[in-house]
Amino acid sequence: DGxxxxxxxxxxxxxxxxxxxxxxxxxNHDAMYWYRQDPGQGLRLIYxxxxxxxxxxxxxxxxxxxxxxxxxSFPLTVTSAxxxxxxxxxxxxxxxxxxxxxEQFFGPGTRLTVL
Amino acid sequence: xxxxxxxxxxxxxxxxxxxxxxCSYKTSINNLQWYRQNSGRGLVHLILIRSNEREKHSGRLRxxxxxxxxxxxxxxxxxxxxxxxxxxxxxxxxxxGNTPLVFGKGTRLSVIA
Numbered sequence: 555d556g557x558x559x560x561x562x563x564x565x566x567x568x569x570x571x572x573x574x575x576x577x578x579x580x581x582n583h584d585a586m587y588w589y590r591q592d593p594g595q596g597l598r599l600i601y602x603x604x605x606x607x608x609x610x611x612x613x614x615x616x617x618x619x620x621x622x623x624x625x626x627s628f629p630l631t632v633t634s635a636x637x638x639x640x641x642x643x644x645x646x647x648x649x650x651x652x653x654x655x656x657e658q659f660f661g662p663g664t665r666l667t668v669l
Numbered sequence: 670x671x672x673x674x675x676x677x678x679x680x681x682x683x684x685x686x687x688x689x690x691x692c693s694y695k696t697s698i699n700n701l702q703w704y705r706q707n708s709g710r711g712l713v714h715l716i717l718i719r720s721n722e723r724e725k726h727s728g729r730l731r732x733x734x735x736x737x738x739x740x741x742x743x744x745x746x747x748x749x750x751x752x753x754x755x756x757x758x759x760x761x762x763x764x765x766g767n768t769p770l771v772f773g774k775g776t777r778l779s780v781i782a
Contacts, residue, residue, distance in 0.1 A: 596773050661711050
């Protein structure tokens with residue numbers, strides 16, 4: 555059963571804490587992405603990775619960090635430097651480099667709430 | 670840097686009617702994609718139309734692309750309550766496939782039974 559999984563579905567964080575959101579795919583895709591979505595808004599790109607051990611900042615990378623040590627995994631850490639982290643986070647993947655020419659496959663999302 | 674802008678922001682129609690959503694963009698594209706998002710879920714790819722195509726169909730979906738006007742439209746025919754969702758357009762840069770897709774803010778469609 556191929557696809558993208560994100561965990562957890564809901565996450566609560568106290569102010570000042572770092573949290574890590576998991577994203578795993580078994581589609582054998584090279585490219586992976588993290589987006590943030592605020593209520594009633596579109597998607598804003600946080601980070602993306604076209605290949606293992608390489609990643610680039612998106613439009614709103616401040617306060618976030620990522621790693622891409624394995625092809626299947628692209629975890630996102632929301633650090634305490636992110637001042638307004640409450641949002642819905644979506645992970646996606648695409649088949650290859652030149653990946654924007656192809657469709658993206660999305661995970662179910664993680665809703666992060668800062669208490 | 671959101672390039673695609675959907676119009677209208679929200680649309681409410683009766684079941685059986687057609688729904689039309691529009692997307693405008695600013696720069697040259699390789700392709701334009703439409704996605705659907707049910708509330709609280711991830712996005713699902715609906716259709717991709719390349720810059721050299723003018724129209725594409727998939728089931729009850731019809732997408733048009735006018736590169737001279739930098740605009741696209743998504744038509745859902747004979748809408749159903751299950752079509753209630755947000756719909757997003759996303760553009761792929763003509764310059765480089767390594768430039769990520771840019772998503773618009775979406776159109777929220779409500780289909781009333």
